[in-house]
Amino acid sequence: MSVKHALLALLEPEPMYGYQLRSAFEERTAELWPLNIGQVYTTLSRLERDGLVEGGETNAEGQQLYRLTAAGKDELAEWFGSAVPRTQPPREELAIKIALAVGSSGLDVTAVIQKQRSATMTALQSYTRAKRATTDLAHGLVLDALVFDAEAEIRWLDHCEARLRQAQRDGAR
Amino acid sequence: MSTNPVLQLDRVTRVHGTGELAVHALREVSFEAHPGELIAVMGPSGSGKSTLLTIAGGLDEPNAGRVLVEGADLVAAGQSGRAKLRRTSIGYVFQDFNLIPALTAAENVSLPLELDGTPARAARAAAVAALEEVGVADLADRFPDEMSGGQQQRVAIARAVVGERRLILADEPTGALDSVTGEEILRLLRARCDAGAAGVLVTHEPRHAGWADRVVYLRDGLVVDESGAALAAGEGVNA
Numbered sequence: 001m002s003v004k005h006a007l008l009a010l011l012e013p014e015p016m017y018g019y020q021l022r023s024a025f026e027e028r029t030a031e032l033w034p035l036n037i038g039q040v041y042t043t044l045s046r047l048e049r050d051g052l053v054e055g056g057e058t059n060a061e062g063q064q065l066y067r068l069t070a071a072g073k074d075e076l077a078e079w080f081g082s083a084v085p086r087t088q089p090p091r092e093e094l095a096i097k098i099a100l101a102v103g104s105s106g107l108d109v110t111a112v113i114q115k116q117r118s119a120t121m122t123a124l125q126s127y128t129r130a131k132r133a134t135t136d137l138a139h140g141l142v143l144d145a146l147v148f149d150a151e152a153e154i155r156w157l158d159h160c161e162a163r164l165r166q167a168q169r170d171g172a173r
Numbered sequence: 174m175s176t177n178p179v180l181q182l183d184r185v186t187r188v189h190g191t192g193e194l195a196v197h198a199l200r201e202v203s204f205e206a207h208p209g210e211l212i213a214v215m216g217p218s219g220s221g222k223s224t225l226l227t228i229a230g231g232l233d234e235p236n237a238g239r240v241l242v243e244g245a246d247l248v249a250a251g252q253s254g255r256a257k258l259r260r261t262s263i264g265y266v267f268q269d270f271n272l273i274p275a276l277t278a279a280e281n282v283s284l285p286l287e288l289d290g291t292p293a294r295a296a297r298a299a300a301v302a303a304l305e306e307v308g309v310a311d312l313a314d315r316f317p318d319e320m321s322g323g324q325q326q327r328v329a330i331a332r333a334v335v336g337e338r339r340l341i342l343a344d345e346p347t348g349a350l351d352s353v354t355g356e357e358i359l360r361l362l363r364a365r366c367d368a369g370a371a372g373v374l375v376t377h378e379p380r381h382a383g384w385a386d387r388v389v390y391l392r393d394g395l396v397v398d399e400s401g402a403a404l405a406a407g408e409g410v411n412a
């Protein structure tokens with residue numbers, strides 16, 4: 001899971017303090033991924049070093065406000081524009097990514113979903129081709145496990161898109 | 174690809190109704206299915222999948238655009254030309270099977286062949302062979318209301334693949350089937366395509382779309398994306 005990109009996504013709508021980022025992350029991702037505050041600050045300092053965020057004014061408690069830079073915006077757009085690789089555990093990365101996408105302003109979430117759907121479908125097609133090529137039952141069943149797993153992901157993406165459409169319709173009323 | 178497409182849709186538009194009530198079921202949809210290719214069409218309910226298939230099968234006409242089956246323009250072919258193509262070149266599996274209740278399984282399957290002039294005995298033999306392929310040869314003399322949903326579905330598939338159909342159009346052909354039987358149907362469609370037919374499969378099941386060379390995504394009557402195109406083109410017809 002990319003903590004780096006999650007922080008960039010959370011900073012996209014408005015600047016935040018480190019402790020705010022932590023609670024915003026846990027809130028947005030249904031506490032799927034507990035994040036410790038030390039992780040937030042080490043990641044922020046690396047992001048600052050790389051010019052993706054910049055530290056601003058300090059409050060009474062000595063905490064610094066962080067905001068996204070133009071380079072940070074580009075990095076975030078690239079992350080949303082690419083599919084999560086299927087080999088990378090844990091699979092919750094995708095759920096968290098979509099959750100963050102839904103909260104981002106001006107982002108075409110449907111396009112993020114379609115990008116992932118197409119990548120996962122391409123993987124599913126290649127598992128199926130491998131299945132056609134094998135006559136070994138055990139090998140076939142292992143490939144089936146991959147097929148059903150990819151299918152579950154695509155179904156969930158379909159569900160996300162339908163829910164999003166519904167929310168947009170309700171919002172437009 | 175060097176082969177001529179079996180099916181060619183060129184900016185096909187279909188509008189149901191007029192004025193305020195008009196529904197744009199398809200908006201300038203273009204795509205081709207070549208010999209050897211199986212194409213899956215996916216999209217939410219109401220996105221235009223069945224409309225696309227009925228137009229490709231000559232069962233409905235577009236308001237604009239052209240549909241060619243093996244180079245023949247379906248609109249220009251007229252009522253009788255389309256009927257002839259449906260008897261000989263196009264196999265169609267309907268979303269709700271559409272078996273004729275007064276005919277047995279074997280009669281349902283052999284009907285298009287007999288209408289096209291195949292002698293009864295040869296038509297029956299071909300029908301039984303097709304029923305065998307989908308695993309229900311023992312039900313040849315049963316009527317649709319004496320079969321389960323899944324069995325009727327297999328008979329409907331046998332009817333679509335009987336004879337040497339060049340274009341197989343299937344609308345949710347695995348709906349009432351368990352996972353293993355569903356996969357057998359996909360293997361069968363795939364084998365027909367590998368033997369040179371072109372197939373278009375409408376499905377809600379990603380697992381079944383995985384058997385296709387290309388997956389076309391429809392949203393509100395528009396093709397919004399495609400998966401696996403480069404691969405299919407790279408592997409060619411005999412992959």
Ligand SMILES: Nc1ncnc2c1ncn2[C@@H]1O[C@H](COP(=O)(O)OP(=O)(O)OP(=O)(O)O)[C@@H](O)[C@H]1O
Nearest residue numbers: 189190196197198217218219220221222223224225
């Ligand atoms: N005869 C008709 N008259 C009016 N509207 C129609 C007619 N047939 C289809 N439609 C409309 O056209 C649109 C596309 O319908 P279509 O049956 O092609 O959808 P589909 O993608 O096959 O959906 P499903 O997954 O539910 O089968 C829908 O909005 C539908 O209501």
Ligand SMILES: [Mg+2]
Nearest residue numbers: 222223224268
């Ligand atoms: Mg339909």
